[in-house]
Amino acid sequence: MGYFFIKHIHMTAAGLSLALFSLRAWWSVRESPQLQRRWVKILPHLIDTVLLAAGVTLMFMLRAWPTQHPWLAAKLVGLVAYIVIGTLAIKRGKTSSIRAVASLVAIAIFLYIVGAALSHHPWSWWMRF
Ligand code: HEM
Numbered sequence: 001m002g003y004f005f006i007k008h009i010h011m012t013a014a015g016l017s018l019a020l021f022s023l024r025a026w027w028s029v030r031e032s033p034q035l036q037r038r039w040v041k042i043l044p045h046l047i048d049t050v051l052l053a054a055g056v057t058l059m060f061m062l063r064a065w066p067t068q069h070p071w072l073a074a075k076l077v078g079l080v081a082y083i084v085i086g087t088l089a090i091k092r093g094k095t096s097s098i099r100a101v102a103s104l105v106a107i108a109i110f111l112y113i114v115g116a117a118l119s120h121h122p123w124s125w126w127m128r129f
Pocket of ligand 1: 051052058075114
């Protein structure tokens with residue numbers, strides 16, 4: 001499989017991941033029963049696994065390691081933060097307002113990761129200013 005094919009899978013999975021997270025976060029804030037649907041509990045994890053596996057594959061194909069490339073390290077740290085705050089948004093947040101704030105923070109972190117990927121720099125979108 002070629003590099004650009006896997007990169008395409010990685011980017012598509014990133015888009016789907018953000019879309020599904022936003023939908024689940026919205027349902028979580030509204031306390032919608034939709035959140036309990038079977039596909040809603042399975043599909044996002046499947047897509048996130050593809051996103052991570054494709055990212056790690058690209059890293060090996062490029063032989064670029066987080067210890068040498070701060071933007072990769074920033075992506076990994078960002079991913080952990082996104083997961084921790086994401087579970088606060090969807091599961092662990094006790095009130096709707098906590099879940100709403102956590103959702104916005106998680107989406108902001110996700111966008112930071114996309115910026116770090118595009119600019120190849122931990123300053124992410126701020127590289128452009
Ligand atoms: C929420 C998590 C992630 C998001 C949203 C994300 C997003 C993206 C995007 C949009 C690109 C395309 C950048 C471009 O057009 O040049 C990309 C590339 C890439 N990502 Fe990710 N990524 C994520 C996680 C990861 C992880 C965990 C790794 C590694 C362990 C990783 C490794 C890479 C690599 C190596 C590239 C290729 C860069 C290039 O070809 O220039 N990504 N990522």
